[in-house]
Amino acid sequence: MCYDDFFTNPEMQLPLTRKHTDFLFFVENLFNSYNQQIEAYGSSISVPGHRLCEDILNLLKAYFNGHPNRAYETLSAALVGDLKEWLQMSFDLKTSGTDGVRLYRMRTEKETVFDRRDIFHVPYEKRHIISTQRYSIPGLPCLYLGGSVYTCWLELGCPRLEDVSVAAFHLAEGQNVKFLRFDVNPQWVIENDVNDVFKESYIKYWPLFAACSIRDLVPKAHFKPEYIVPQLLLQWVTQNSDFDGIKFFSTNIKKITTNPHWCCNYVFPASVNCSNGFCSKLNRKFILTEPYYWKLLSTCNIEIGTFYDELLMEIIPGKAENYYFTEFGEVQMNLDCLLRDVRREHQNNPNFGRVDNVL
Numbered sequence: 001m002c003y004d005d006f007f008t009n010p011e012m013q014l015p016l017t018r019k020h021t022d023f024l025f026f027v028e029n030l031f032n033s034y035n036q037q038i039e040a041y042g043s044s045i046s047v048p049g050h051r052l053c054e055d056i057l058n059l060l061k062a063y064f065n066g067h068p069n070r071a072y073e074t075l076s077a078a079l080v081g082d083l084k085e086w087l088q089m090s091f092d093l094k095t096s097g098t099d100g101v102r103l104y105r106m107r108t109e110k111e112t113v114f115d116r117r118d119i120f121h122v123p124y125e126k127r128h129i130i131s132t133q134r135y136s137i138p139g140l141p142c143l144y145l146g147g148s149v150y151t152c153w154l155e156l157g158c159p160r161l162e163d164v165s166v167a168a169f170h171l172a173e174g175q176n177v178k179f180l181r182f183d184v185n186p187q188w189v190i191e192n193d194v195n196d197v198f199k200e201s202y203i204k205y206w207p208l209f210a211a212c213s214i215r216d217l218v219p220k221a222h223f224k225p226e227y228i229v230p231q232l233l234l235q236w237v238t239q240n241s242d243f244d245g246i247k248f249f250s251t252n253i254k255k256i257t258t259n260p261h262w263c264c265n266y267v268f269p270a271s272v273n274c275s276n277g278f279c280s281k282l283n284r285k286f287i288l289t290e291p292y293y294w295k296l297l298s299t300c301n302i303e304i305g306t307f308y309d310e311l312l313m314e315i316i317p318g319k320a321e322n323y324y325f326t327e328f329g330e331v332q333m334n335l336d337c338l339l340r341d342v343r344r345e346h347q348n349n350p351n352f353g354r355v356d357n358v359l
Helices: 004-008 024-039 043-064 068-080 084-092 122-131 149-155 185-191 196-211 225-238 280-285 295-298 327-348
Strands: 092-095 103-108 142-146 166-173 176-182 244-249 264-269 285-290 312-316 319-322
Touching: 004 185, 004 264, 024 043, 024 196, 024 225, 043 196, 043 225, 068 084, 068 225, 084 196, 103 149, 103 225, 103 295, 122 264, 142 149, 149 166, 166 295, 176 225, 176 264, 176 312, 185 196, 196 225, 225 244, 225 264, 280 285, 295 327, 319 327
Parallel strands: 176 244
Antiparallel strands: 092 176, 103 142, 103 166, 142 264, 166 285, 244 264, 312 319
């Protein structure tokens, strides 16, 4: 069966931008359009698709009525029921020997970045400053990483480059992470060689991807209904030991490259509670470079001799260019070289490169 009509339909593209002030009205109309699309594919898709739409609408109504616990129970039931197939086929496992897990974190200079401790997750004693984000429960420390320096910059709201510091992360020796994949959108599926099994599963579970991929209508709002489903999903991850985090595509990037990793964010919630300091589990999982000022990294040429494949990205919409020929790419290559040195030293000294010298 050909599913391409679904993936090329403008109404099914992600992320979504809503114009209606009533969030529930927007989602109901969205799911009506989706249900009309999937009727043509038969019961193998339409039954779980319809049911998932109902579940999401019900949990949103429960949340709006002041029952977040009931909303969570509805999502949890769907994840272990209708969504079980997607969980089994879509998780991504990365190990310490995989070069493709280089990740990055950026902060603005005004936040006074000095060392690794300043660019890891918010320490437990400062959890009171953690506000609501798409995949962030207020007060819960999480380690947020980006697949590229450029993605990190977009997620910070495009600050002046001279005002930022950035560090590179990698899995520590012998470690692995397993996360849910919310990193592809319909545009990427249609442009890449994806088999029909994946396409069919993606169509079934599109309502959940859509509910997690709606852009903010009011960016400075204290409460954002666009964050309800992603935050409940993160809550489910914190209670499921099979997963360490979530990989999701940025709503700030309109066109995803052939490798979605570069345009994705990663969230790893802290799971070992303490009164202060950092999550010991995440401390074991990752090593990182010191944070470096952008101006310093953009001035150096330490990446000379390093070979990278061509990676086309549209930093200026409609103008694809080799990412590594941009300043973002040059800074990223310099960081990768510094990270390589950290990894070498880490092999000799397991404490090296960690946020805390505690195994």
